[in-house]
Amino acid sequence: MTSPTIAPALAQAARDLVAIGPTPRLDAELLMAHALGLSREAMLLGRMDGPVPEGFAALVARRLAHEPVAYITGHRAFWTIELAVAPGVLIPRPDSETLIEAAVAHFEGDGPARILDLGVGSGALLLAALAEWPAATGLGIDRSEIAAAQARANAEALGLADRADIRIGDWADGIDERFDLVLCNPPYVESVAVLAREVADHEPASALYAGPEGLDDYRRLAPMLSRLIAPGGMAAVEIGAGQAAAVLALFAGVGLDGTVRRDLAGRDRCIVLKR
Template sequence: MSVNIGEGGIPDALRAATVQLAVASDTPRLDAELLMAHALTLSRNDLLLRQRDLSVPPGFAALLDRRLAGEPVAYITGFRDFWTISLAVTPHVLIPRPDSETLIEAAVAHFAGRAPQAILDLGTGSGALLLAALSEWPDANGLGIDASSGALAVAQGNAERLGLADRATFQSGDWAQGVDGQFDLILINPPYIARSVTLAGDVLHEPDSALFAGVEGLDDYRRIAPDLPRLIAPGGMAAIEIGYDQKVAVSALLVDAGLAVRALQDLAGHDRCLVATWPQRDGTA
């Protein structure tokens, strides 16, 4: 389909695009600005500062067509901001989301006044969690594991573009199978959607293998939890993303493995991150 963006300048085009995108997006104005900035090869901030002095580029209407067809903005522009970094993304990887920043926030709180040296990212995808952590702690080194060769290529490219390739290693693997040694910080964002759940919106374009985890959405947690005690270094932690209703079930798996667990909420107030640590001698986390 072809969209009508009007005859005026960029402010008018953004207003028209926002109205049209409202049927396809929960953030139509933001989407319109990001697509316009991409079409102009500018940052969004530059676009907003200069919009009255610029002309609508010829490619903007085609980008709108793609968004109205349901394609995520991040796949259209090829980038997504996460924590303090900007990441290249492709349909080989999940689009990094603000909810996942809860894991980095948990790590920053845990390591207040000190820094992790060795970091493990299981299911690294675009490398978002590992590279955000390495950007936070300049003396740390990290290992990212993923079963997808396409995802590993994206993660490696991000590490190189961000100047972190000398501290980030990526390798193919099946969760923690064959991973040796101990890590101060383990970051984990596994698939956790039950197979029966009907999806809508951007996730329809994301890889199924990074979304679904069996009948209850717990299959990968069941495989990961038993390996964590051997991987978490003394004084270290694992930050594990969960679905909003999975706190009890995943916590039980971690406690059964001998770990202490506490939950953290995302900005919407949903349980989003479980912090797993070695219990103290008095039984507290």
């Protein structure tokens, strides 16, 4: 009996995963590449007629149970870097790259010297920015010991540990420094929102939900940001769908005028604040 090969196994897995999420083929390819110990690109270019690895079926079963692909494979690409991710830490989304895009647009020549990431999580924003600007140093703050440990591990793996100071803290409490670039992806989901199972059942609620309107953390952050941005600097703060007007009003209330930047799908994604 002929052993199954990768190409038809991928096609079947993609069909099985249609009901789980919007990217069944991509999910199947990422899981197969992980089972093979290869990058997705290397698999697609040279291994499609090879035998299916023994562990692939178990990985697909985990995805069929709504476990996020990033937690199954243990890593996620973000901007120009690759991050390790694990349960207890929010999975970086491509939409959050909008904050880095806003910073790149602002710092056209010389980049920022000092960067602050509030709610550093896996380290995605801070480490992407440090990779973008090799002369910069940064500070990342998170309330979660699990997240801070993950960010430190990612900084070490990327060779950025000497430029990334990761600390436990409550937003910017106790920080009296000003920064050229402030990055922040706070919780912004309404407490009554119904999320996809792979998010609601697996990702940390503390990194998702922010009160009945999803605005609780913006209310705390607004007065802090007004003292954190250095002259000539900027802050980029992620927002959820439909929150632009409310968040802009909160920032205006502390004397910060903001503009909205949209993500690649055309959705309001980031508030940009400048000094």
